[in-house]
Amino acid sequence: MAEKGIIPVKLSLTEGDFYTLWAPLWREGGNEWQAFLGAGDDLYVFNSPEELLVYIESEEKHDLSSHPEWQKFNSGDAARVVPSTNGELDIVGAPALLADRPSYANVKTISRVFAVMRSLGNVTASSPVMVFFSSHSVLGNVDRGPDHYAGPNGLSEWTAIGRAVVPNWNGVVDALDEAITIKEVSSLFVEDAATRIAEAQAATEAAREAEEQVAKEEAEKIDPYDNSPWAVAGIDPVKISIDGRTVYTLRTYLNGQPVFLGKFGEIYTFNSQKSLLRWLVEHDDHDLARASTWSDLMLGINAGETQVQVHEDNVYSFNGLVKDINTSVDAVDTKQMARAYELMADTADWADDDSMNSYFLANPRMQDYISYMLGGSDTSGYVPHAPFNDHSEGWRELEEMLIKRFSKF
Template sequence: MSTRAIVPVKLSLYSGDVYTLWAPTWTEHGTDWQAFLGDSEHILAFHSVEELLLYIETNERHDLTSHPEWKSFNQRPAHRVVPGKKDYYDIVGVPEALAGRASYENVSTTSGVFEIAAALANVGAAEDASIFFSSHSVLRNVHRGAEHYSGPEGPKEWTAVGRAVVDNWEKVCESLDEAVRIVETDFSDERIADAAGRISNASAEAEAARKEAEERRRAEAEQADPYDNSLWATAGIDPVKVIIQGKAVYTLRTYLDGNPVFLGRFGEIFAFPTAKQMLRWIMEHDEHDLARMSTWEEISTAATGGELEVTVHDDNVYSFQGIADDILKGPDAVDTQQMNRAYEVMADAADWAGDDSLNSFLLANPRFQDYLSYMLGATDSSGYVPSKPYDDKAQSWRELEDILIKRFSKF
């Protein structure tokens, strides 16, 4: 059943190929309704989409004006009357589909024709067509799809559908022809040409917009960070990798109201030499600060079920390697971005632990504090410029590293 409110359709009847508008079943005030473009006696159809467009633009008295979505539909661009590829129903030709095997295409085609033919019969009071659909229960299973006919009894039932159609379809089609009136319009050639141009332009614009949207989605998909779809990102808890003094450790961190929270307790960061060891640990422990996060259970459950992998985003990898050696060489040798990120994780750890060890160290070493302010681009460096020797700066940096390492449970 189509979920679109009002659908332009092309029908192949005995009287020829025609175009009309179909409103599949909708519910209003607790009652189900369905309709076609029509008057009080017939369903109205047209030889061309141009005539269909001009008719609905110049006639306000027809059965669809009472549809709750008619106003919205009628305000759309001119190509609103052009059926899509799936909106062509070859009613006359359905026996051909039934003559073949119960393939996806044949069953889908037959199902679509049965659906719209039954709707035409119901709305247009086509008696023979209505009797046909109500008296052959074997027709209903067509809507279940090709899989319904894949079993041992499938071919036999598909043949039964074909036999019912062969024996009755001519009367069905004649009945539908009587219910559908092809409107013979008197629109001038100029108006037909104008409608054709408007439909063509609107179709071209819609296709261009579709392609642009598709290209944009493709570009966004290519640029999308896979990490954003991970459970870590969803839960808002990130694996963190710290590479320092020749070793690497793993832990977890989040931010709560802008404040860092690590996997740890009482100022001790629970750190692990491998990601697998961290996973095994969190499966069995929940006595830590992250456990109070509402999403922690998602992480714990996924880890216990073997569905969680540790993926460390590049933004959460902090390398201290070589910083102290570069400090010895002079300011130009230091990767200030690397230093800034390293200082970030040290500051986060200190903030979470709630102690003053980091601040106390910097207050006790004002020249090194000036050095850091200069290197990290702080605005309050007070005109300070680093000068040789740099040994004391390198040593002070190593002491900062030691302060961080002492917070790790294992190193």
């Protein structure tokens, strides 16, 4: 067992379940020590964690009070006397585990039982216990873990442990039954101890649930896309829904400027994610190829390990905007319009043409309308009013400029 300090344990012996405190091996003053709760030659056990708590809160002296970790242990809440699952040791039932296969759980449980049994034997100077362990060296191999029994000789060695335990175990357990002292405490304080233990356990559980909730919320803040090959490369798949169709392409930013999958102002677009990946495997003559991370991204694509992932920030929908613009100012989803306009501006910047600028010079009211809708300050006091058909037609012209840049549509 890897426990350190002072830990509560539950010992299942012939007469039932008993609770005590165990201090596994520790080093002090150049010597090694181990101990259980007790005084002198007596090892104290209790019928319940509540009785154990009542005792250690009394002024009665015991050997563990001189342990270097005692003050730290005894400053804990009332639930400090309640064993964890690993601290619940079915000593009487140990042979049954050896009759089963050497699973992870069985090997670990037997290892913990043997560790406490050895310690009990040494602390109480119980000859039957000490002789049993010293006479069967095969028992020590359980501390090597489950993997030790996974080899070709593992099952036979596990069986050898069972052959050593079965005929001797009753005698060992009887020796421990004789070595313990069932300590009695005043029943007046047991009910209060039970209440305080329950409250401490409830508080611990509430704290654990709160920590799990915080951890869950933090995990939810982490965007899975951030760990994708696309995010690592800084090159994003883009999904565009416009004029009743949907196309896919790629985009990155180099030195703050947008760069699309394409060449000479033409954006290479695809009607499915699979067709986009197939094209990338067979072609490398495009502007994105000059990105320093492109070759790394292509390693995964060529190996068939990288699939298209479109982050919600890279989804652009133009659907319904022309109709909404023609209806009223309030009918327009300005967030949708802003993102659509962002995409159109990016494509124009990448293509290095002034078609959008020329359009707005020729149609200043359309520029005022977009500035007003997107919260711009330079609208020269302009406020849109019905009819809005000029604005809807103007927006449609901007969409057509974008579509003309697509290789396939």
